[in-house]
Amino acid sequence: MGxxxxxxxxxxxxxxxxxNILEERGFPADEVVPLASRRSMGTEVSYGDKTLKVRALENYDFSDTDICLMSAGGTVSKEYSPRIGRQGCVVIDNSSAWRYDQDVPLIxxxxxxxxxxxxxxxxIIANPNCSTAQLVVALKPLHDIATIRRVVVSTYQSVSGAGKAGMDELFExxxxxxxxxPISVKKFTKRIAFNIIPHIDVFMEDGFTKEExxxxxxxxxxxxxxxxxxxxCVRVPVFIxxxxxxxxxFEKPISADEAREILREAPGCLVVDKREDGGxxxxxxxxxxxxxxxxxxxEDPTVENGLAMWVVSDNLRKGAALNAVQIAELLLARDLIQPRKRAA
Known part of the structure; x- marks a missing residue:
């Protein structure tokens, strides 16, 4: 039983x-239930070749549900995730609500x-921020070999990171x-079309933004x-x-050639580095x-043991949805949960 x-x-x-990803990867689910707020009740969503009707989160009973993929924002997650977890359902949360809780793994x-x-x-298991997810996938195999001391990163983040409203604003x-x-500015602090905005999330007292x-x-x-x-962290006029x-x-010497070979063998990484036009x-x-x-x-000649590189990923997939599904797959691979209907 799935x-x-x-x-x-x-x-x-x-x-x-x-x-989409649950169906693409053949996740062993007997039943998938789409949930949203009451105002979205009855909306149809696709799951493979099936069409599912959205149900209301507010009155849904999770007592026979094994895994909940939560992608409804931090406020909703703070209210509902603990309740869902207490009903025995494992929550994989895509918001920032639980990432820094010592009792919640960030995976x-x-x-x-x-x-x-x-x-x-x-x-509850937390999914990292989209910009962090792709970064650590690239850093991990290098850190294992040469030990990272310091990282300086500038991001060029697509408008889909701000949701449908961000994508709509760029299009409009x-x-x-x-x-x-006339150009209307609603979602972003300044015009995003043919422009870039060095501001994602709120500013903090030290001058960095919360995204940073x-x-x-x-x-x-x-x-x-x-x-x-x-x-x-910079918002750019790219959809996805x-x-x-x-x-x-690094603490230890590592050449560009060594890094290239390490990353070619690393899980989740794909090296495309031809040093030519379009490479x-x-x-x-x-x-x-x-x-x-x-x-x-x-290699970065301005520091000892330095490298520079360019890292790109689909923020809706590895930065969010794919990573959440991979976490669910990890639970199964490690035999950490069993289908509750079968256990009953």
Whole structure:
């Protein structure tokens, strides 16, 4: 007998992608239930060749559900995830609500799978921020060999990271530019069409944004608390796919050729680095793909044991939906949960 899954936030960009990926990867589910707020009740979503009707989260009983993929934002997760966990259903949460809780594992399966064993304290597992997920996939195999001391990263994050409203705003503003209509700014702080905005999430007292702080805190929790990291996070007029320019200082010597070979063998990584016109991956090419693409690997002559590289990934997949499904697969692979209907 297979598992029963619920997807909360099933009408959003990430929720729909979760449903697609569950079906694509053949997750052993006998039943998948799409959930959202009451106002979305009856909305139809696709699951493979099936069409499912969305049900209301508010009155759904999780007592016979095995796994809940939660993608409805931090406020909803803070309210519902503990309740769901207490009903015996494992919550895999895509928001930032639980990432920094000591009793909640923050998991990227290619990076720190062993940390999942602590999930039973609250029956909640956290999914990292989209920009962090692809970064640590690329850093982990290099850290294992040469030990990372410091990382400087600048991100180029697509508007889908801000949800459907962000994608709609880019589309509407772009159209307005071409037909000479007035440009309306709603979701972002400034016009995003044909522009970039060095501001994601709220500003903190030290001048960094919360998005930048997330990358620091999450990299330390997932990979190594000793790593020093500083980030500048920028929103760019791209629909899907986050890109990162990454500069790394290591404790031990490592050449670009060595790094290239290490990353070619690493899980979740795909090296495309030809050092010629077009011999690298852009966010457009990463859309719809599962891999974290790594290009432009080169030695940094300005520091001892330094490398620079370019990292690109589909933020809706590896940065959110795919990673959540991989966490669910990890639970099964380690035999950490059994279908509750079968156990009964």
């Amino acid at each position: 598992f029963k899954l619920a997807v909360v936030g099933a009408t959003g960009n990430v929720g729909r992608e979760m449903l 990227v399966p290619e990076v720190n799978p062993d940390a999942i064993d602590g999930f039973s304290k609250k029956n 503003q772009t159209r307005a530019v071409f037909v000479a209509d 702080w997330k990358m620091v805190a999450e990299t330390k929790k997932i990979l190594d608390p000793k790593i020093k990291l500083t980030a500048t 796919g986050h890109s990162e320019a990454v500069n790394i200082e 690298y991956v852009t966010p457009y090419e990463s859309a719809g793909e599962d891999a974290t693409y790594i290009s432009r690997i080169r």
